[in-house]
Amino acid sequence: MDDFQSLTGRLLVAMPGIDDPRFEHAVILVCAHEPDHAMGVRIDRPAPGVDLQAVLSKLALNAPEQARGRPVMVGGPVEMERGFVLHTDDWMIDDTSTPFGAGLALTGTREALTAMTDPATGPRRSTLLLGYAGWGDGQLEEELGDNVWLTADADLELLFDTDFATKWSRALAGLGVDAAMLSGQSGRA
Secondary structure (H helix, E strand, O other): OOOOOOOOOEEEEEOOOOOOHHHOOOEEEEEEEEOOEEEEEEOOOEEEEEEHHHHHHHOOOOOOHHHOOOEEEEOOOEEEEEEEEEEEOOOOOOOOOEEEOOOEEEEOOHHHHHHOOOOOOOOOOEEEEEEEEEEOOOHHHHHHHOOOEEEEEOOHHHHHOOOHHHHHHHHHHHOOOOHHHOOOOOOOO
16 A cells, blocks of 8 residues: 555544444544554543552552542453553553554553552553554545544643543544534545
8 A cells, every 4th residue: 555644643533423333422542553454542431430449459459549530441342351551651661562653652561550650650641441443454544535533633631631521522623623513424525
């Protein structure tokens, strides 16, 4: 594919009328995008009834008080039992952390979970995500061609803040798009 442009490190912002209710008003950070596959994590949907302290306790890890009430996100519908820590690249584990985009990394280890609660040595910003969104060969490109997604630059505030109810509209506003003005119709002209 000569004209392939990777979206790694960029956001996918769901258009109204997306056919899959799991992605309605979704904001997804693309963590990997190659011609034959793509992987991303949804950054706007907290897991109901789960916080970081509960996850740490369940894994028999130190669960400090500052982890109480800290949201855990539903990263996507694939492998929802698998956890990923999205974090700034000021903290990394050699051969385990995957850097991508501008200053971001993804790590799927117990050490990353522990580091999330250590302000002295852990990453400056981090969030735990359960599961991910995945696309097969050409699938994301087809969805982009069908106007299922808009793409936007990733912004650290949008990625890591906890104002989940407005992430979708703020991501659109960053593109100069008013959510109220979008049609629920998609397709090609």
